[in-house]
Protein backbone atom coordinates (compact mmCIF):
# COMPACT_ATOMS: atom_id res chain seq x y z
CA UNK A 715 0.00 0.00 0.00
CA UNK A 716 1.41 3.30 -0.98
CA UNK A 717 0.01 6.40 0.65
CA UNK A 718 -1.26 9.18 -1.47
CA UNK A 719 0.58 12.41 -1.49
CA UNK A 720 -0.59 15.41 0.45
CA UNK A 721 -1.41 18.67 -1.21
CA UNK A 722 -2.24 21.93 0.45
CA UNK A 723 -4.62 24.22 -1.37
CA UNK A 724 -6.52 27.29 -0.47
CA UNK A 725 -10.16 26.39 -0.23
CA UNK A 726 -12.70 28.61 1.43
CA UNK A 727 -10.92 29.68 4.63
CA UNK A 728 -7.68 27.84 3.87
CA UNK A 729 -8.32 24.30 4.90
CA UNK A 730 -5.95 21.43 4.50
CA UNK A 731 -7.19 18.88 2.03
CA UNK A 732 -6.12 15.31 1.62
CA UNK A 733 -6.21 14.41 -2.00
CA UNK A 734 -5.18 11.75 -4.42
CA UNK A 735 -2.86 13.60 -6.75
CA UNK A 736 -1.93 10.64 -8.87
CA UNK A 737 -5.20 9.33 -10.22
CA UNK A 738 -7.56 12.29 -10.16
CA UNK A 739 -7.11 15.26 -12.40
CA UNK A 740 -9.25 17.44 -10.18
CA UNK A 741 -8.34 18.49 -6.67
CA UNK A 742 -11.20 17.91 -4.32
CA UNK A 743 -11.92 18.28 -0.65
CA UNK A 744 -10.80 14.93 0.62
CA UNK A 745 -11.64 15.51 4.24
CA UNK A 746 -15.07 14.16 4.31
CA UNK A 747 -18.12 16.16 5.19
CA UNK A 748 -15.85 18.65 6.87
CA UNK A 749 -18.38 21.36 7.50
CA UNK A 750 -21.23 19.18 8.57
CA UNK A 751 -20.62 19.69 12.26
CA UNK A 752 -22.20 23.11 12.13
CA UNK A 753 -25.33 21.69 10.62
CA UNK A 754 -26.70 22.21 7.15
CA UNK A 755 -29.73 23.97 5.88
CA UNK A 756 -31.85 20.88 6.25
CA UNK A 757 -34.20 19.86 3.52
CA UNK A 758 -34.28 22.24 0.62
CA UNK A 759 -37.81 23.39 0.01
CA UNK A 760 -37.13 24.82 -3.42
CA UNK A 761 -38.63 22.59 -6.04
CA UNK A 762 -38.19 22.36 -9.75
CA UNK A 763 -35.10 24.53 -9.88
CA UNK A 764 -32.37 21.87 -10.03
CA UNK A 765 -31.39 22.59 -6.44
CA UNK A 766 -29.97 19.65 -4.47
CA UNK A 767 -32.22 18.27 -1.76
CA UNK A 768 -29.68 18.75 1.04
CA UNK A 769 -26.31 20.36 1.65
CA UNK A 770 -24.86 17.06 2.91
CA UNK A 771 -26.28 13.56 3.22
CA UNK A 772 -25.32 13.00 6.85
CA UNK A 773 -25.12 15.97 9.21
CA UNK A 774 -27.80 18.59 8.95
CA UNK A 775 -30.42 16.19 7.62
CA UNK A 776 -31.37 14.70 10.97
CA UNK A 777 -32.00 11.41 9.17
CA UNK A 778 -31.23 8.13 10.93
CA UNK A 779 -30.64 6.13 7.75
CA UNK A 780 -29.01 3.19 9.56
CA UNK A 781 -30.48 2.33 12.94
CA UNK A 782 -28.65 0.84 15.91
CA UNK A 783 -31.16 -2.02 15.79
CA UNK A 784 -30.36 -2.97 12.18
CA UNK A 785 -28.72 -6.39 11.57
CA UNK A 786 -25.07 -6.54 12.62
CA UNK A 787 -22.47 -9.04 11.35
CA UNK A 788 -19.81 -8.17 13.95
CA UNK A 789 -18.74 -11.14 16.06
CA UNK A 790 -15.62 -10.36 18.12
CA UNK A 791 -12.51 -8.23 18.43
CA UNK A 792 -8.97 -9.22 19.40
CA UNK A 793 -6.00 -7.09 20.41
CA UNK A 794 -2.89 -8.22 18.54
CA UNK A 795 -0.26 -5.88 20.02
CA UNK A 796 1.69 -2.79 19.01
CA UNK A 797 3.08 -2.72 15.47
CA UNK A 798 4.35 -0.29 12.86
CA UNK A 799 1.41 0.94 10.77
CA UNK A 800 0.61 3.81 8.46
CA UNK A 801 -2.03 6.00 10.10
CA UNK A 802 -2.76 9.30 8.34
CA UNK A 803 -4.11 12.28 10.22
CA UNK A 804 -1.00 13.07 12.25
CA UNK A 805 2.53 13.50 10.88
CA UNK A 806 4.48 11.40 10.36
CA UNK A 807 2.00 8.97 8.86
CA UNK A 808 4.10 6.00 9.90
CA UNK A 809 3.47 5.10 13.53
CA UNK A 810 5.93 2.61 14.97
CA UNK A 811 3.75 1.62 17.93
CA UNK A 812 0.14 1.55 16.75
CA UNK A 813 -2.35 -0.43 18.83
CA UNK A 814 -3.55 -3.09 16.42
CA UNK A 815 -6.91 -4.80 16.77
CA UNK A 816 -8.63 -7.29 14.52
CA UNK A 817 -12.41 -7.45 14.30
CA UNK A 818 -14.07 -10.65 13.08
CA UNK A 819 -17.39 -10.76 11.27
CA UNK A 820 -19.74 -13.42 9.95
CA UNK A 821 -18.27 -15.52 7.19
CA UNK A 822 -14.81 -15.14 8.74
CA UNK A 823 -14.16 -11.65 7.38
CA UNK A 824 -11.58 -9.74 9.44
CA UNK A 825 -11.03 -5.98 9.46
CA UNK A 826 -8.06 -4.38 11.17
CA UNK A 827 -8.64 -1.45 13.50
CA UNK A 828 -5.34 0.36 13.91
CA UNK A 829 -5.27 2.99 16.64
CA UNK A 830 -2.42 5.46 16.59
CA UNK A 831 -0.04 5.39 19.56
CA UNK A 832 -1.14 8.94 20.38
CA UNK A 833 -4.17 7.39 22.07
CA UNK A 834 -1.63 7.02 24.87
CA UNK A 835 -2.93 3.91 26.54
CA UNK A 836 -4.22 0.56 25.38
CA UNK A 837 -7.34 1.20 27.42
CA UNK A 838 -8.20 4.34 25.47
CA UNK A 839 -7.34 2.74 22.12
CA UNK A 840 -9.56 -0.21 23.00
CA UNK A 841 -12.41 2.13 23.91
CA UNK A 842 -12.33 3.71 20.45
CA UNK A 843 -11.84 0.45 18.55
CA UNK A 844 -14.95 -0.83 20.31
CA UNK A 845 -16.94 2.21 19.20
CA UNK A 846 -16.45 1.19 15.56
CA UNK A 847 -17.10 -2.53 15.55
CA UNK A 848 -20.90 -2.67 15.46
CA UNK A 849 -20.96 0.17 12.90
CA UNK A 850 -18.69 -1.87 10.64
CA UNK A 851 -21.01 -4.81 11.25
CA UNK A 852 -23.91 -2.87 9.77
CA UNK A 853 -22.21 -2.39 6.42
CA UNK A 854 -23.59 -4.25 3.41
CA UNK A 855 -21.50 -7.42 3.25
CA UNK A 856 -20.04 -6.71 -0.20
CA UNK A 857 -18.78 -3.34 1.05
CA UNK A 858 -17.59 -4.70 4.39
CA UNK A 859 -15.62 -7.39 2.60
CA UNK A 860 -13.77 -4.76 0.53
CA UNK A 861 -12.47 -3.00 3.62
CA UNK A 862 -8.99 -3.97 4.79
CA UNK A 863 -8.74 -1.83 7.91
CA UNK A 864 -9.72 1.37 9.65
CA UNK A 865 -7.00 3.73 10.89
CA UNK A 866 -7.89 5.78 13.96
CA UNK A 867 -5.99 8.67 15.46
CA UNK A 868 -6.48 11.00 18.39
CA UNK A 869 -6.93 14.56 17.21
CA UNK A 870 -9.00 17.11 15.37
CA UNK A 871 -12.29 16.05 13.77
CA UNK A 872 -11.48 14.31 10.49
CA UNK A 873 -12.57 11.37 8.40
CA UNK A 874 -11.34 10.41 4.97
CA UNK A 875 -11.23 7.36 2.75
CA UNK A 876 -8.19 5.91 1.02
CA UNK A 877 -9.59 3.69 -1.73
CA UNK A 878 -6.10 2.73 -2.97
CA UNK A 879 -5.29 1.18 0.38
CA UNK A 880 -8.84 -0.10 0.97
CA UNK A 881 -9.21 1.74 4.24
CA UNK A 882 -10.53 4.90 5.78
CA UNK A 883 -9.16 6.93 8.64
CA UNK A 884 -11.08 8.77 11.31
CA UNK A 885 -10.25 10.70 14.48
CA UNK A 886 -11.52 10.19 18.00
CA UNK A 887 -13.16 13.63 17.86
CA UNK A 888 -15.10 12.74 14.70
CA UNK A 889 -16.18 9.41 16.21
CA UNK A 890 -17.54 11.12 19.31
CA UNK A 891 -19.26 13.86 17.31
CA UNK A 892 -20.99 11.33 15.11
CA UNK A 893 -22.01 9.17 18.07
CA UNK A 894 -23.49 12.26 19.75
CA UNK A 895 -25.56 12.80 16.59
CA UNK A 896 -26.36 9.08 16.23
CA UNK A 897 -24.66 9.15 12.83
CA UNK A 898 -21.49 7.13 13.17
CA UNK A 899 -23.12 4.30 11.19
CA UNK A 900 -23.73 6.73 8.35
CA UNK A 901 -20.14 8.05 8.37
CA UNK A 902 -18.73 4.50 8.34
CA UNK A 903 -21.09 3.69 5.46
CA UNK A 904 -20.09 6.84 3.54
CA UNK A 905 -16.35 6.20 3.85
CA UNK A 906 -16.71 2.55 2.90
CA UNK A 907 -18.72 3.52 -0.19
CA UNK A 908 -15.64 5.48 -1.23
CA UNK A 909 -13.49 2.39 -0.75
CA UNK A 910 -15.76 0.07 -2.74
CA UNK A 911 -17.18 2.31 -5.46
CA UNK A 912 -14.86 5.24 -6.12
CA UNK A 913 -12.20 3.63 -8.28
CA UNK A 914 -14.61 1.19 -9.91
CA UNK A 915 -17.37 3.59 -10.86
CA UNK A 916 -16.72 7.20 -9.80
CA UNK A 917 -15.74 8.31 -13.29
CA UNK A 918 -17.17 5.34 -15.19
CA UNK A 919 -19.23 5.85 -18.31
CA UNK A 920 -22.23 4.20 -16.69
CA UNK A 921 -22.20 6.55 -13.69
CA UNK A 922 -21.44 9.64 -15.79
CA UNK A 923 -24.30 8.76 -18.12
CA UNK A 924 -26.63 8.39 -15.15
CA UNK A 925 -25.47 11.76 -13.76
CA UNK A 926 -26.07 13.46 -17.09
CA UNK A 927 -29.45 11.85 -17.59
CA UNK A 928 -30.59 12.89 -14.10
CA UNK A 929 -29.13 16.37 -14.38
CA UNK A 930 -29.39 17.10 -10.65
CA UNK A 931 -27.51 16.07 -7.50
CA UNK A 932 -29.02 14.94 -4.22
CA UNK A 933 -26.61 17.10 -2.17
CA UNK A 934 -24.53 20.20 -2.75
CA UNK A 935 -21.50 18.24 -1.57
CA UNK A 936 -22.07 15.72 -4.39
CA UNK A 937 -22.61 18.51 -6.91
CA UNK A 938 -19.36 20.20 -5.89
CA UNK A 939 -17.37 16.94 -6.06
CA UNK A 940 -19.14 14.88 -8.77
CA UNK A 941 -16.36 12.36 -9.41
CA UNK A 942 -15.75 11.50 -5.79
CA UNK A 943 -18.67 12.37 -3.54
CA UNK A 944 -21.70 11.76 -5.74
CA UNK A 945 -21.76 7.99 -5.26
CA UNK A 946 -21.28 8.10 -1.44
CA UNK A 947 -23.79 10.91 -1.08
CA UNK A 948 -26.38 9.19 -3.27
CA UNK A 949 -25.78 5.64 -2.03
CA UNK A 950 -26.99 6.26 1.52
CA UNK A 951 -30.41 7.27 0.19
CA UNK A 952 -30.63 4.33 -2.21
CA UNK A 953 -29.39 1.82 0.38
CA UNK A 954 -32.03 2.96 2.85
CA UNK A 955 -34.86 3.01 0.31
CA UNK A 956 -34.01 -0.47 -1.00
CA UNK A 957 -33.58 -2.12 2.40
CA UNK A 958 -35.97 -0.09 4.53
CA UNK A 959 -38.78 1.32 2.41
CA UNK A 960 -40.60 4.20 4.10
CA UNK A 961 -37.82 4.74 6.63
CA UNK A 962 -37.12 7.99 4.78
CA UNK A 963 -39.96 10.47 4.52
CA UNK A 964 -42.36 10.15 1.60
CA UNK A 965 -41.15 13.53 0.36
CA UNK A 966 -37.54 12.39 0.22
CA UNK A 967 -38.37 9.05 -1.41
CA UNK A 968 -40.44 10.85 -4.02
CA UNK A 969 -37.69 13.37 -4.65
CA UNK A 970 -35.12 10.61 -5.23
CA UNK A 971 -37.35 8.62 -7.58
CA UNK A 972 -38.42 11.69 -9.53
CA UNK A 973 -35.09 13.53 -9.69
CA UNK A 974 -32.29 10.97 -9.74
CA UNK A 975 -33.93 7.80 -11.17
CA UNK A 976 -30.88 6.80 -13.22
CA UNK A 977 -28.47 6.88 -10.28
CA UNK A 978 -31.11 5.12 -8.16
CA UNK A 979 -31.37 2.36 -10.75
CA UNK A 980 -27.57 2.05 -10.99
CA UNK A 981 -27.07 1.70 -7.22
CA UNK A 982 -30.23 -0.30 -6.52
CA UNK A 983 -28.71 -3.42 -8.06
CA UNK A 984 -25.85 -3.39 -5.53
CA UNK A 985 -28.07 -3.03 -2.48
CA UNK A 986 -30.83 -5.45 -3.46
CA UNK A 987 -28.82 -8.58 -2.65
Ligand SMILES: [Zn+2]
Pocket residue numbers: 746747904908942943946
Ligand atom coordinates in the same frame (compact mmCIF):
# COMPACT_ATOMS: atom_id res chain seq x y z
ZN1 LIG B 1 -16.97 11.46 0.98
